[in-house]
Amino acid sequence: MAIEKPDAKEKAKKVKFVILDIHGIMTDNTLFYTQEGIKSEAFSLHDRIGIKALTDEGIGVSFLTTKISRADEQMAKIYGLPPENLWGQGAKMARVDQFEQETGFKDEEICYAGDEMIDLAVMKRSGFSVAPADGSQEARDIADYVTTAGGGKGVVRELAQFILEAQGKWDNFLGEFK
16 A cells, blocks of 8 residues: 655645656566676566556656666667656765756656665655665655555555545546557
């Protein structure tokens, strides 16, 4: 069952841009290695629908992680994100500062989804913060919305529906499929 703070819907109404941590949000934090030492990760196709819903309804999306991998680049292509929305930077707050300066977006217009201690400062700063059900206790404690889904299991799909329902846009998106 999802957990939402009393003002979560009001905060979600203001969201114009969603920033997603990759590991723990888009993945379940599991890394696979072949005998040759090649790393791979699993991403949920449910989240592809979430990203499509957000972007179709006018909400921007980016990935923010310490380092963008080839797997991240491939998933961004599948999810329809342009390369300029793949942000590989360890100093997450600095990247959000840069983004706001470039675009004019304000903190209250940004949703940040994170799962771990490295995400806490950006989660506190963002107008609407989301953590997965299996995120760290610290992330879940400060999140405005904690998803039913765990990392890599549809977190983005769920947060997209929550935001779009709060903004009265979900039914419009659903109309595409009826």
